[in-house]
Amino acid sequence: MSPRAAKQKPNLAELLRAGRIDEFIALALDMEAVDLAxxxxxxxxxxxxxxxRALPPEVSSEALAEMPEEEHAEDTLAALEPxxxxxxxxxxxxxxAADLLQDLDPEEQERILSAVEDRTEVDRLLAYDEESAGGLMTTHVVTVLDAATAGEAIEAIRRQAEEMEGFYQVFVVDGAHHLVGLLPLKDLVTSPPERGVREFMEAPDITVTPDRDQEDVARLMARYNVPSVPVVDAGGMLLGRVTFDDVIDVVEAETTEDLxxxxxxxxxxxxxxxWAEAVRSRLPWLYVNLLTAFAAASVVLVFSDAIRELKWLAVFMPIIAGxxxxxxxQALAVSVRRIALGQVSAGEEIGIVGKEVVVGLVNGIASALVxxxxxxxAAGPQFGAVVALAMVANLGVAGFAGAFVPLFLERLRIDPAIASxxxxxxxTDMCGFFLLLGMATHFLL
Amino acid sequence: MSPRAAKQKPNLAELLRAGRIDEFIALALDMEAVDLAxxxxxxxxxxxxxxxRALPPEVSSEALAEMPEEEHAEDTLAALEPxxxxxxxxxxxxxxAADLLQDLDPEEQERILSAVEDRTEVDRLLAYDEESAGGLMTTHVVTVLDAATAGEAIEAIRRQAEEMEGFYQVFVVDGAHHLVGLLPLKDLVTSPPERGVREFMEAPDITVTPDRDQEDVARLMARYNVPSVPVVDAGGMLLGRVTFDDVIDVVEAETTEDLxxxxxxxxxxxxxxxWAEAVRSRLPWLYVNLLTAFAAASVVLVFSDAIRELKWLAVFMPIIAGxxxxxxxQALAVSVRRIALGQVSAGEEIGIVGKEVVVGLVNGIASALVxxxxxxxAAGPQFGAVVALAMVANLGVAGFAGAFVPLFLERLRIDPAIASxxxxxxxTDMCGFFLLLGMATHFLL
Known part of the structure; x- marks a missing residue:
């Protein structure tokens, strides 16, 4: 941890504001990139x-890459001279680099990239979807030829590892850069130099193609407990690797999105x-909701004579609906999560919906008693019976809708977390109003 | 990936059911532990x-450890002969082992542990809280003495690494097992054998104590991009390590819990x-909700004369409340997530609540227009004005409650995701009913 960094944060900002740039730089050079970010x-x-502008590019590059709100880093990049x-x-x-450049507008992106020394790798990454393995991977991998000996492999790693931040796996490739294996570092360390790498390399547990969805990649890595997964094209050629730290970020981001x-x-x-961004993000949903609320309220309107006759209906109406x-x-939260975790196989849907209907009916009976x-x-045994019946039926309907709606949206390939x-x-509002008011009209009035 | 494993799943189960145990074992030995799980x-x-019972313990142990529903593995362990x-x-x-034994009842646990060859490590892990760094860590670490040379370090790693599944970091300790550094494998691989490890070891970016909450550990590892983090006691003694795969599991589990x-x-x-488990899990919340629904409905009861006089009140009542x-x-989802990600510092609370009130009021005005x-x-300009006013006020209240309630619960150290x-x-129900019905009574009737 960095309590030191936490303490320095105000100082650093103050130094900058006071124009004491040299002191700012001296302190910044001494920090972890993520703390400077x-x-x-x-x-x-x-x-x-x-x-x-004041920091050396090798320092500011790392800090910008680590900034919690990517937009800030992008805006800064765009505001600099190309x-x-x-x-x-x-x-x-x-x-x-590809992550940050991705969201700039095309001219901005081109203005910067045309001044970059070697843009081939970034260009290649920019071609992939941001939320795919290709968008997540780095092309910097440590590779060793399958014909090499342990001694030659160590020499190759020495050459390649210098420029690399951290590496967790050494990939073995053939002459055409096809992935043929992984080299466990512990075996490499403990092998005699003349031993061929083919003798102690391992088959890769998993590989992914660049179009693989990032959530799938995260789940595979967690499942197979690998710190990095090789990305290969359809022909088996090694394109890059996705590492665990990208994947933790993905899981955190997906959690935020889902919630x-x-x-x-x-x-x-x-x-x-x-607040203006928040209004833009939320108002459309509120309008959708307003529309549906009026649809539900139209049921109330149909039965307004009943409500005028029996005041208890207006009191119990929001209870049944709520x-x-x-x-x-509840049913929705469980179902959405099961879908997100890939726990729903084809053919299981009916069982899942069935379980939720049973849960709804049982909970409905328990709630109906009260x-x-x-x-x-409040209004006699007949009214009590109508309330109880409406409660049981509406909670059964709720269980059905809570499981059916997300499963159905998933079938249509719409993310079930969105509109469910x-x-x-x-x-449940419409059914609640209809059940209570309809039964009351039929049986009581 | 393992499409092969997916295809074999039914076969394996069928072999077992048909009593063809030898064939079952032969296929099982050939699978990844997680697929067998x-x-x-x-x-x-x-x-x-x-x-x-049929599988060799070195195979069944890995498969049980990987089972998606821990309860099944625990029940199986408990049902076996000690x-x-x-x-x-x-x-x-x-x-x-500690994870699975943790949830068994104490006699069951003791019955198994007393038959275990060496129980010291498991006993030590069982003493930690399940959701802490101590509960997550393994005590199996690869260590090298700080007085060693690169050649001696390689020898030490060779000895220790044999029994270890996967290791990503070599820890450097002094004679009293205090953590003094990390040994980057790439430097170890490329160092001459006589070079002292002190010369090329690195200071550990982060360490955690065993009581550190597991979510904190996950966040630190993602922040500092480390594949494993050393766990040390208050005196700096190395106790174990937590690895990235545990952490991905934690993040997934916490996501499920939060949602x-x-x-x-x-x-x-x-x-x-x-369904019975689901009823037990959900009914208590529904009862709490029933109680609060009656509280809100009591507001309706107070104003039931107004509703009888103006039927439109019953129609608009659920719209305002809903x-x-x-x-x-909406405000709650954003606030809960900010708290979970540790983005709320002391003193920022008022700003956050203020923003949500503004968002609520602005969205309220937009909704009030419609x-x-x-x-x-429906019922004339005065009624329209009352509806509009109630909408603006209730959405302002909603913004306030959505931000204030979780921040307040967090202050009381109650997980804000739970009851918020x-x-x-x-x-919002009570305020919605009160605002609409109260203003209507005051101004219209």
């Missing part, structure tokens, strides 16, 4: 630009963004 | 027991559990 995050746009930006991109790992979407917030709302919404959300009892005390909760609560 | 998962309890279970525990990595809790489901509900609930859930307009068309959504929606 936090300092840069805490600055305003102009200050950040001053800091990045040559300065290019110097920073030159120093950056190719995957970090936000579940809460009816656009997945790309920045958590620390301005309990349905909650039970539906709510129906109170209804009885609106559909489910609309459904 | 999936096969075991697909069996029923008796079949699983038969399979585990000697057989002990053979399996002997073969297991100490952290996996379930957000949906009002107990965090320990097994996603694929029975929109508040949705806006509150809802108020429809209210006007019940509080927030109760608050």
């Amino acid at each position: 936090d300092v840069l995050s805490s600055l305003d746009d102009d200050e950040r630009l001053t800091a990045v 040559e300065q930006a290019a110097d920073i991109v030159d120093e950056m790992a190719d995957d970090d 936000l979407q579940f809460g009816g917030v656009s997945a790309d709302e920045e958590l620390g963004g301005s 309990m349905g919404g909650n039970a539906g959300t 709510a129906g009892g109170i209804g009885w005390m 909760s609106v559909f489910v609560t609309t459904f | 999936d096969v075991l998962s697909s069996l029923d309890d008796d079949e699983r027991l038969t399979a585990v 000697e057989q279970a002990a053979d399996i525990v002997d073969e297991m990595a100490d952290d996996d 379930l809790q957000f949906g009002g489901v107990s965090a320990d509900e097994e996603l694929g559990g029975s 929109m508040g609930g949705n806006a509150g859930t 809802a108020g307009g429809i209210g006007w068309m 959504s019940v509080f927030v929606t109760t608050f």
